[in-house]
Structures are given as C-alpha cells and as structure tokens.
Amino acid sequence: MHSNPKKICPQIIYYLSHHPHPHHIRDKASRYLYMNHAMSELLNVPTGVPIERKRLSEIKPEWAGFFEGIKKQEERVIQKQTAVSLLITAHFGKETRLQPYIFDIHPFCNQEGELIGTIAQARQCQFFSPWDYI
Structure with a gap:
C-alpha cells in the first residue's frame, strides 16, 4: 500500500508492514506515501482503494473536517521538526465504534x-x- 518507494527506505516499509500498530507516512502536503494494513483497518479504508498521493479527505470525504485539524498539527511538526502526540476520539475500525487513539506524529x-x-x-x-488497582 505504498507509493514512491525511492523516498522510503525498503527496511522501513518492511518493518512497518509487519508492525501490529497502525502506521502511515505522509508527505509535506499530508498526502499518503505509505499506510500499513493495521492503519487501513483502523481508518476502515475499503480494500483496493488507492491511497497513494491522496489526502485522508480524498479517501474518506466524511472525515474532511477532522482531517483539517490533523493537517494543522502535521504542519507544526514539519515546521518545528518536533514530535506531537494527539488524542483522537472517533469512529474507528469496521465496527465504526467510538474509541480513543493516541497518534504520535514525528x-x-x-x-x-x-x-x-x-x-x-x-x-x-x-x-x-x-478500582482496577484495588
């Protein structure tokens, strides 16, 4: 599920493709360069939908407003070259169940x-x- 492999080291693609946590790599314009299977399941991207060089709002138009907030944070990460962690609560997965996720963006x-x-x-x-600790 990746494009432009010349920009991404093959070892990174191999590592992320086998990683159990959702991962993606986006360019400076927030277009996908790579998304592992776990991320495609989390975002409920239909099988066979091309993601290369597309923004989340193009893949899932119903998430357009949500995407703009994330894009602003990504711009900050790029400008300051520092990481950010976001707590995002949305309807994730095939069950579209409301659940919180922490997105670490570097x-x-x-x-x-x-x-x-x-x-x-x-x-x-x-x-x-x-009560879990009592």
Whole structure:
C-alpha cells in the first residue's frame, strides 16, 4: 500500500508492514506515501482503494473536517521538526465504534536526511478505573 518507494527506505516499509500498530507516512502536503494494513483497518479504508498521493479527505470525504485539524498539527511538526502526540476520539475500525487513539506524529526524513513529511503511529488509548488497582 505504498507509493514512491525511492523516498522510503525498503527496511522501513518492511518493518512497518509487519508492525501490529497502525502506521502511515505522509508527505509535506499530508498526502499518503505509505499506510500499513493495521492503519487501513483502523481508518476502515475499503480494500483496493488507492491511497497513494491522496489526502485522508480524498479517501474518506466524511472525515474532511477532522482531517483539517490533523493537517494543522502535521504542519507544526514539519515546521518545528518536533514530535506531537494527539488524542483522537472517533469512529474507528469496521465496527465504526467510538474509541480513543493516541497518534504520535514525528518528522520523517528520506535516506539522504531530507525532511519529506511525517510518520505516525496510532495506539489505542486504554482507559482504566482506579478500582482496577484495588
């Protein structure tokens, strides 16, 4: 599910394609360069839908407003070259169940060290009750 492999090291693609957590890599304009299977399941992207060089709002138009907030944060990551963590609660997965996820977004550079966009990992936010520890 990736495009433009010249910009992304094959070892990174291999690592992310086998990683259990959702990951994606986007360019400076927030267009997808790569999305692993776990991320496509999280975002409920239909099988066979091309994601290369598209924004989330183009793949899933119903998420257009949601995408703009994330795009602003990605721009900040690129400008300041620093990571950001976002707590996002949305209807994720095939069940479209409302659930919280933490998205860690980092600057992403190619093999030459040139900043080409961002890389993100999503982790389900596990809330717990204080009663769990009693």
